[in-house]
Amino acid sequence: MQTVVVRTSGATRADVIAVARHGARVLISQDALDALAASRAVVDALAAKPEPVYGVSTGFGALATRHIGHDLRAQLQRNIVRSHAAGMGDRVEREVVRALMFLRLKTLCSGHTGVRPEVARTMADVLNAGITPVVHEYGSLGCSGDLAPLSHCALTLLGEGGAEGPDGRLRPAGELLAEHGIAPVELREKEGLALLNGTDGMLGMLIMAIDDLQRLHTSADITAALSLEALLGTERVLAAELHAIRPHPGQAVAAANMAAVLKGSGLTGHYQQDEAPRVQDAYSVRCAPQVSGAGRDTLAHALLVAERELAAAVDNPVVLPAQGRVESNGNFHGAPVAYVLDFLAIAAADLGSIAERRTDRLLDKNRSHGLPPFLAEDPGVDSGLMIAQYTQAALVSEMKRLAVPASADSIPSSAMQEDHVSMGWSAARKLRTAVAALGRIVAVELYAATRAVELRQGLTPAPATRAAVDALRAAGVAGPGPDRFLAPDLAAAEAFVRDGRLVAAVEEVTGPLG
Numbered sequence: 036m037q038t039v040v041v042r043t044s045g046a047t048r049a050d051v052i053a054v055a056r057h058g059a060r061v062l063i064s065q066d067a068l069d070a071l072a073a074s075r076a077v078v079d080a081l082a083a084k085p086e087p088v089y090g091v092s093t094g095f096g097a098l099a100t101r102h103i104g105h106d107l108r109a110q111l112q113r114n115i116v117r118s119h120a121a122g123m124g125d126r127v128e129r130e131v132v133r134a135l136m137f138l139r140l141k142t143l144c145s146g147h148t149g150v151r152p153e154v155a156r157t158m159a160d161v162l163n164a165g166i167t168p169v170v171h172e173y174g175s176l177g178c179s180g181d182l183a184p185l186s187h188c189a190l191t192l193l194g195e196g197g198a199e200g201p202d203g204r205l206r207p208a209g210e211l212l213a214e215h216g217i218a219p220v221e222l223r224e225k226e227g228l229a230l231l232n233g234t235d236g237m238l239g240m241l242i243m244a245i246d247d248l249q250r251l252h253t254s255a256d257i258t259a260a261l262s263l264e265a266l267l268g269t270e271r272v273l274a275a276e277l278h279a280i281r282p283h284p285g286q287a288v289a290a291a292n293m294a295a296v297l298k299g300s301g302l303t304g305h306y307q308q309d310e311a312p313r314v315q316d317a318y319s320v321r322c323a324p325q326v327s328g329a330g331r332d333t334l335a336h337a338l339l340v341a342e343r344e345l346a347a348a349v350d351n352p353v354v355l356p357a358q359g360r361v362e363s364n365g366n367f368h369g370a371p372v373a374y375v376l377d378f379l380a381i382a383a384a385d386l387g388s389i390a391e392r393r394t395d396r397l398l399d400k401n402r403s404h405g406l407p408p409f410l411a412e413d414p415g416v417d418s419g420l421m422i423a424q425y426t427q428a429a430l431v432s433e434m435k436r437l438a439v440p441a442s443a444d445s446i447p448s449s450a451m452q453e454d455h456v457s458m459g460w461s462a463a464r465k466l467r468t469a470v471a472a473l474g475r476i477v478a479v480e481l482y483a484a485t486r487a488v489e490l491r492q493g494l495t496p497a498p499a500t501r502a503a504v505d506a507l508r509a510a511g512v513a514g515p516g517p518d519r520f521l522a523p524d525l526a527a528a529e530a531f532v533r534d535g536r537l538v539a540a541v542e543e544v545t546g547p548l549g
Contacts, residue, residue, distance in 0.1 A: 038062050039137075041159070043070045045346040046141045048338075051242045054162065055134035061159045063144060063152075070146025071155055074354040078149035081361055082108070082224045089363050090228045090352050091149075096179070096449040112227030116193060119186035119231055122171030127184070127464075129167050129199065134239025135181065136162055136188050138345075139230065145348035146356060148229040157192050157220050164215040165201030166191065168208065170236075176448060177369035177459030180349065181236035184460070189230035194219030225352075225361075233349040237372045240463035241341050244379060245334060247470045247533075251477060252331055253548050254532050255386055256292035257541050258480040259323040261500050262393040263297065265487035267305040267404050268316040270297045278324065285331025288549035290324035295545040301495035302488070317402075319392035326389045330382035337375040344372055369459030373442035376462035380469045384431075384438040387476040391431045394424050394480045397487045410486050410515070417518045420483050423525060427479040430472045437469040478529040481537065482512065489514050499544040506540035507531055 037059040039050045043066055053059035081088045087102045094101040095115055103111050136158060142148060143155045161168075168191040174183025190196040194209035212219055220226075263270065273294040278287045297303055307313065315321060352363045398420055400408040411419030441462035447454040485504045488496050496504070508514055512527045531537055542548055 036060055040064050041067055041141055041144045043067050043144060043146055045145070046138070047345065048242050048245070048341065051134055051137060051239060051345075052246055054137040055130040055239060055243065058165065061137065061140065061162050063140075063155055063159055067144035067146070067155070068152045070356075071144065071150065071152040073356045074146045074149045075151050077354050077356050077359055077361065078225050080359070088352070088361050091224045091361060095228065096452050099452075108224050109222060112222035112224065113193065115227040116186050116189045116222070116230065117195070119182050120190045120196060122174030122183040122187055124172030127170045127172060130243065131236065131240060131467075132167050132170050132184075132188065133162065134243065135170065135184055135236045136168075138235035138239050139185060139188065139233055141345075142233055142235070142348050142350060143229065147348040147353045148225075148350045149354040149361065150226045150229045151223065154192070154220055154222075154226055154230070157217060160215070160217045161191060161212075164211070164217065166208070166211050166215065167199040169197040169199065169205065172464065175236060175460035176446065176453075176456035177234070177237060177373055177461070178367065178453055178456035179351070179449075180231065180233040180367045180369075181460050182231055184236045185231035185233065189227065192220045192230070193222070229350055232351050232367055234344065234367065234369045234372050234459065235349075237369055237376065237459035237463040238341065238344050240467055241337065241372055241376055241379075242345075244376070244463075244466050244470050245338055245341060247474070248330075248334055248379060248383065250535055250538060251383075251470070251473055251532070252289070252327055252334070252386070253292060253538050254477050254481075255327055255390060256289050256323075256548070257296055257503060257537060258390065258477055258484055259320070259327065259393065260293040260296035260497075261484035261488060261503065262397060262480060263293070263316070263320050263323070264300050264302045264496060264500055265397055265406070265484050265491065266316070266320060266393075267302055267491075268320050270294060270300070270303045272316070272321050273297070273324065283325075283328050283332055285335065286324050286328025288331055289327040292548045293324060295548060296499045296541060297497050298499065298545070300497035300500065302491055302497075305494075317392075317396060319389050319396065323389065323393075326385055330386050333378050333382040337379055340371050340375045369457035370442065373457040373459030373462045376459060376466050377438075377440035377442050380434075380462070380466045381438045381440075383466075383469045383473045384434040387431050387434045387473045390476050390480045391424070391427045394427055394483045397483045398424055403487070406487055406490055410483060410490065412515065412517045419518070420486070420521075423479050423482065423521055426525070427476050430476050434469050434472050434476075437465045437472070441465060474533050475525075475529050478525060478532045481507065481532060482525060482528045486515050499541045502540050502544045503537060506536060510536065
């Protein structure tokens with residue numbers, strides 16, 4: 036099993052994916068343990084002084100005006116975890132919770148939060164035991180961090196609340212900790228606050244969305260090439276010299292991908308030879324690299340933000356060990372992450388929209404240049420892929436609604452102390468839904484385009500598109516023929532796209548795509 040080492044200098048996207056999705060073990064480095072001890076010494080020194088320090092010897096948020104004596108400080112830290120674990124709604128996915136916990140651990144180990152080494156060790160032990168706290172859909176406003184989600188994770192460290200064991204069963208957290216030999220944490224000054232004050236949930240979901248969208252953009256380039264081929268379009272619009280005169284990097288990559296997939300095709304270039312000669316292809320075909328490329332450039336910006344956030348230590352207050360200070364700040368505000376989560380939802384919606392337009396064109400006998408209506412075996416007796424496109428259209432419509440930005444909203448909280456919030460958690464949750472929808476939309480285009488290519492009898496597809504067709508058929512997704520129960524085929528096509536088999540099959544011929 037892979038091991039991810041947590042140091043003081045942040046983590047990588049690959050680390051997050053390994054822990055969240057693949058169950059990698061977590062090891063805290065000695066330099067991180069030393070940094071934890073050093074920052075804790077600063078907190079202990081300040082806690083011994085009579086002057087109030089936010090988060091150490093005061094209440095929280097709008098209640099920060101009260102000075103808390105030594106005898107109540109442990110209770111104060113327990114109480115903030117219990118009271119803030121106030122989420123509602125469905126449970127969020129296991130991978131999201133693991134990303135959330137790992138990223139909080141990453142910040143703890145930065146040496147800027149003031150928790151003791153044993154707190155970080157306990158969090159690592161919980162991750163390594165495969166224990167997943169119950170975290171609910173609603174509760175974070177994306178400011179002061181993902182408070183409710185992180186509080187539910189912290190509650191598990193106290194041995195309270197519910198959690199999912201490695202076997203997938205929900206059980207009391209205390210039982211699961213005991214079963215794995217993990218002692219519940221007894222919190223001290225600042226530690227409760229440090230466990231729940233970060234952008235970790237929205238960042239974790241951003242990193243996983245980037246991972247998914249990178250694969251989906253390449254998949255969409257492949258399905259766009261398949262549709263161009265099935266529509267007897269021209270590959271001349273993909274020439275590198277055309278894209279060089281509008282030098283958007285993502286556009287050049289998308290065009291190069293499509294050109295590589297179509298290399299050697301016997302179907303392209305017939306656009307002026309069929310019964311309805313065309314001077315040029317429709318926008319959904321001709322402009323595919325421009326739309327996919329713009330999404331790729333949006334991804335590049337999101338990646339930049341994610342890398343910066345991975346390098347950050349997000350907490351309030353933060354410990355500055357070199358100066359012996361604990362200072363309040365606003366670094367927990369989720370605006371940088373929230374914006375790019377929304378940007379990605381907009382770009383994904385447009386990529387889904389253009390893919391649906393190509394599918395509709397493949398099914399319309401008036402625009403498909405000789406293909407049968409709805410790609411049906413016996414049109415009229417068979418409906419072909421008519422309703423598959425309906426499903427795709429419904430998904431596109433949903434993605435348009437999900438593209439409305441969450442980060443443009445704000446709602447005051449904490450008696451107006453927290454009077455402007457980012458709504459980044461909400462932006463992340465809707466992006467996850469949008470990414471799943473995009474995978475299904477691309478799968479429907481793949482299903483239609485591969486059938487259409489096979490119906491072009493007497494013309495030879497490109498070796499790469501032939502490989503895509505063959506791999507899809509080998510995966511149990513049927514080709515042209517009489518009407519059949521479509522839902523299982525579409526689900527199998529979705530899995531084929533989602534797990535990367537489409538890209539892998541094509542790259543066997545083309546080599547690595549961008």
